[in-house]
Amino acid sequence: MRMPAVGVWLVGAHGSLGATVVLGARAVARRLVADVGLVTATPELKGLPLVAVGDLTFGGWDIAPTGLVAQARALARDDSAVPESLVAELEADLRTVEARVRPGFADGGGPANRPSRRQAFVPRGEPLAATIDRLGGDLEGFRRDQGLDTVIVVNVASTEPSVALSGDHQRLDRFQRVIQENRRALVTPSMVYAYAALERGFPYVNFTPSIGVAVPALQELALKHNVPICGSDGKTGETLVKTVLAPMFRARNLEVLSWEGFNILGGGDGRVLDDPRHKRTKLRSKGGVLAGALGYAPHAGVRIEYVPSLGNWKTAWDFVHFRGFLGTKMSMQFVWQGCDSILAAPLVLDLIRLAEFAQRKGEAGPMTHLASFFKDPLGVTEHSFAEQFRLLTDYVARHARNGRTTRKVARPR
Amino acid sequence: MRMPAVGVWLVGAHGSLGATVVLGARAVARRLVADVGLVTATPELKGLPLVAVGDLTFGGWDIAPTGLVAQARALARDDSAVPESLVAELEADLRTVEARVRPGFADGGGPANRPSRRQAFVPRGEPLAATIDRLGGDLEGFRRDQGLDTVIVVNVASTEPSVALSGDHQRLDRFQRVIQENRRALVTPSMVYAYAALERGFPYVNFTPSIGVAVPALQELALKHNVPICGSDGKTGETLVKTVLAPMFRARNLEVLSWEGFNILGGGDGRVLDDPRHKRTKLRSKGGVLAGALGYAPHAGVRIEYVPSLGNWKTAWDFVHFRGFLGTKMSMQFVWQGCDSILAAPLVLDLIRLAEFAQRKGEAGPMTHLASFFKDPLGVTEHSFAEQFRLLTDYVARHARNGRTTRKVARPR
């Protein structure tokens, strides 16, 4: 079986995560690093014939003309996350991708979206329909020029402010009218990118808390064009741990009284989330998890604070106050110190590989088997990580080469 | 269906855990507290027709003539774990059980086993066979006097020093010869208690890291008398969290480089574990968990230190150093602050109810569906808590009233 030629188009290619995805893919391709961190490299997933990381071809959109190489260097120099020499060795590869980045779409102001950066790069005064056409053309051109079978579009851009969904977002025909009539107040960039991708038949991965493909009209569009989609908001650190620990409290019938989480981080992501409108989008995505995993909603808080000196190193402290037998109050705390882009990048590569596989298998709409990757998984209400991961291993068991199952099961001796 | 009359016989009834089990059972029976902390009270287990906690009748062995009431008071006064008024209200119930405690078996010295305490209480110079006879008689007498259908024997005594198993422990006939010949160096108290229980057909729960029913000859004895058994070492705190977090690192392909755990605790348990021979038994039980759950053995350490001022409040700090994508090292820490007896007591009540149910269903030998309760589960090599818990929910699904399954499954919307 010939493995297809697969392209990856990054929304926000010049951001820290975009740069880390490309850096990582090229490092794996050139065998400079092991495949640590890739879920698709675990024994549980070996059974699926996925495209090799080294065979992916990258391009993308951004609202600034440059940044990818600079971000990779900052990851080494400012964050001490990777060796300077690794970035130097891959600089030519990074430059090649940086040269392919094309103007995205920016609307309004906000910390992620400073006019000064994008002035010369992003077209101004363009109606929504024209933008979608232009972006669709970028994807089609990339596919054609690089001789690709498909292109996976992945949103790794900064979190956008949240917007209230109305009846116009519920059905495709009404949403199409919104676009034709250029009613910009109802449309965020993440919707525009998703629309452009789905209309051309390209799978869409929303790794951010921005709404994007979670809009019902866009899910309708995905089904219409027979395209698999997934999101929202990659589950990389504190929330991942929450969805692992909360089921433990539930299974042991320990009553969680309060679960207070404090996140501090710097970097571009931290700066954007320092804006209350953007932070709200993020907190909404993080907030539903506990009640979902516990079966009731304890007193809970999630705070995110911008601490510039931390750069990409997100640090979280969670305090869990719980009541046990005879009413006795006890507590558990954890501290997570992870480098956000480094945690997220391999998951992005996993999702690309799995989205391409799903498309190859003719699957369309929300990929519910990918729930374990997301804070707010499209089409799944389950929030226990173990149960979500089982959705994935069950999927693998159904699709594994030769029908052979590799699912890990509990082993009585 | 008439619910059977069930007795509970505690090995180490005068210890902190023994006292908390009785205190808790009576508090539940008299509806002074909710059923928080009981796994058997979760929706997942509601389908099983288990004996009510309030219907259990308690008795037990110890090597000292008194302690149960004093331990319950200390839990209130020294540990501030329960209100003084709760203990006062149940004091008559506790006294009734304390009066039923009979002399156990003590051999050699050691911190759990000070001659001064037991001199007048435990018979001296008694051959092993006579002891087993005497103990078996205690169980039989308890059953008869209280009009019970069965008695569940539960070891909640202090950890005993470890002993090397030889060929004499492998087969029942050879082990019986050891007992007949009174070769005491090969026999620990936990073996003696288990032997006495199994020979009389009573289920045996080993909540401690002492070897007890894990001896192959005793498992043979259990099968011979058609008795269900389980153990070893109740999983209540740090190790529970480990078996929840380690599978997360595995599922995300994050390479655990080091996992260092430090436990500090006071109380009788802390004092006994301060003795290196006893501590070794405990560490062995805690040690195998990580490699089992990760699939490889990282650099790992578990230390236990006696800190008298903490009393029953075990505090654990775990530091997990792991490597992610591109070789980046990151870390996670957790601090667990739990009251050991309070965490353990409801699990003991769960195991009693489930062991009685298994006996009622005619099951014998290791109850593998109870793996999630133990650090070193008899007959199961799986160490992921979620997978172990699934063994339990699968069991419930098979046995639930009307065959109706109540198993919780991942829910695609």
Place this chain on the structure above:
Amino acid sequence: MRMPAVGVWLVGAHGSLGATVVLGARAVARRLVADVGLVTATPELKGLPLVAVGDLTFGGWDIAPTGLVAQARALARDDSAVPESLVAELEADLRTVEARVRPGFADGGGPANRPSRRQAFVPRGEPLAATIDRLGGDLEGFRRDQGLDTVIVVNVASTEPSVALSGDHQRLDRFQRVIQENRRALVTPSMVYAYAALERGFPYVNFTPSIGVAVPALQELALKHNVPICGSDGKTGETLVKTVLAPMFRARNLEVLSWEGFNILGGGDGRVLDDPRHKRTKLRSKGGVLAGALGYAPHAGVRIEYVPSLGNWKTAWDFVHFRGFLGTKMSMQFVWQGCDSILAAPLVLDLIRLAEFAQRKGEAGPMTHLASFFKDPLGVTEHSFAEQFRLLTDYVARHARNGRTTRKVARPR
């Protein structure tokens, strides 16, 4: 030398701290507890002839008619901070004090100040001047009825919202006109209480972040009546640790990049601080400390969140990010788990004893030697705890019996 008869008048006598002060003083008086936690019981302060804790007579104001006994009980029952039996043993003493509590002054709404509670107790529509007269009369009556030499007034009430100081607060004559003209918008309860005390010549201790005696016009009043004063905001937990650690970073020339503090607490104090206007007052008091102790202002945040289940147990997590030699970034974290009322109460007793001593010695105005007790010490800019404590030991050295110094000095061998 005859020791004077000393009264203590608590503003907020029915609050958790007020109740703990009285409970503690009576427990010490009746020798039920040791003097742990009292700074005035350390060897460094033994040289001062202070009034005995057991000789203090208590009374106070509140805006609700009852609460002192109930708060003491809650400290035992809800917070497990003291034994139930201790409160029971002292209940008669507590009742005596509760009976002496008289109506205070409440203005406006706010969570600390619910109309429902105070309706029948606090007079309504009373002009400011009349209130001050009434309150002064309460103090004078207490002194006379109990045969006291002096009364120390201590504010232990909930934090009030902050108010902008104007020219009217700068001079006593102008502030007196404000009172005469009943311009209530410029006057907070803490100013009213302080005015009433100082006018009658009674020392005033402000243990809260409320402005009170920090108003310049009131300091003028203190000097006019020759009365010692001190404040603001008792330094009991997280901030205490900050003023101990920050000088270490300074002395070692380690550059603090960020110092992020998260406080969670329940209880009445937590509920009041959950209101943004009240929280602002508190944060202002906590905020100045770091720059004062480091000599520069790092990125820093202090957050306070209301977590009801914690009750009086304030838990704080501080993350300190710092840069060392060669630019290397490192970090330190601490977690403080303290019972707020228990930490604060002995300091209140210390301040009472030291304020009375100062008055006896004829001292007036800000007691700068008490800086180490406060987050925002009146009249002192030094924020290093060690330097502040030296102000106290130097004071002791000057006043010690027989002129003998007991100051602790660094000891070369």
Place this chain on the structure above:
Amino acid sequence: MRMPAVGVWLVGAHGSLGATVVLGARAVARRLVADVGLVTATPELKGLPLVAVGDLTFGGWDIAPTGLVAQARALARDDSAVPESLVAELEADLRTVEARVRPGFADGGGPANRPSRRQAFVPRGEPLAATIDRLGGDLEGFRRDQGLDTVIVVNVASTEPSVALSGDHQRLDRFQRVIQENRRALVTPSMVYAYAALERGFPYVNFTPSIGVAVPALQELALKHNVPICGSDGKTGETLVKTVLAPMFRARNLEVLSWEGFNILGGGDGRVLDDPRHKRTKLRSKGGVLAGALGYAPHAGVRIEYVPSLGNWKTAWDFVHFRGFLGTKMSMQFVWQGCDSILAAPLVLDLIRLAEFAQRKGEAGPMTHLASFFKDPLGVTEHSFAEQFRLLTDYVARHARNGRTTRKVARPR
């Protein structure tokens, strides 16, 4: 005034700390980094006319022929503590120093001292007296060849096993006889190095817990040759924090019940301390601190565990259990995550500058004003960091240029 030409001779020049000292000194000399981390760069010490860091000339002893450059590279590559480019830029400077390193003295086995490494480098079968002569010649030759006014000898080698001191160590004449008679069992390498330095009149800084100059006979030798000395064991992390926090508990009369510290670290230092005999030396040095600072000895433990993946990044968790007013138990924890060599190196440079200054001023014997730099300060029993630091600022006040004091004092407004 001409500033003297000063040499630095590092015992253990090829270790991680030795390499960091040289790397750091050269980075400061070439103005590639700021002077963060140097105590001698704080305003408090600016008054002293100290030799410039950039004017120091380095050499040293080791038991292996190479390592300095490799260690500096490892600090960048393995520990991500400094940029690779910084090491590259200074490589020529490092090579120059590496070329000056001469064979030291090794006796016996042990993890710090593997025969394989030193076989060709360190002379074998050399009597003690001859070794001391050889080492003294190295120092004298270094001084002469480089045209130096003095040489400061600093022990930064691995911790050696502890040795019991006997009467032979108490007086110089008896210790000299031990050397003449080559009684090797009584003499450790740190004594040999110290002897060689002091005999030639060179100041000696013991930054390690090895006994060295703490031997009474060697202190006698220092006084005889009019040489200043200091030690033992640089106070860089967990112990530094202890000596800052413990006085706070003391000043507040909070009774420390238990203080449990767990240290984990990798690197050469971690590997050596994994050997129980070496660890004992270290623990002794860390152990005395608490009782010294508190005035009583609480239950306390200090554990050090070797965790290879951490490299130079020592992580410590300390749990402090304390009793406050009314007997209430509370707790504080801290986690210290520091890079050991980076924390220690600037202190070594500070001590060099201050030791040279002391020699210039004609001071001899233990430099008690340097107590704040050490866990077990020579000649000082005070363990409060603030009090120790005051010894230093008092010294500065006495020696400052123009007699002007720059001592920081508590500032009443």
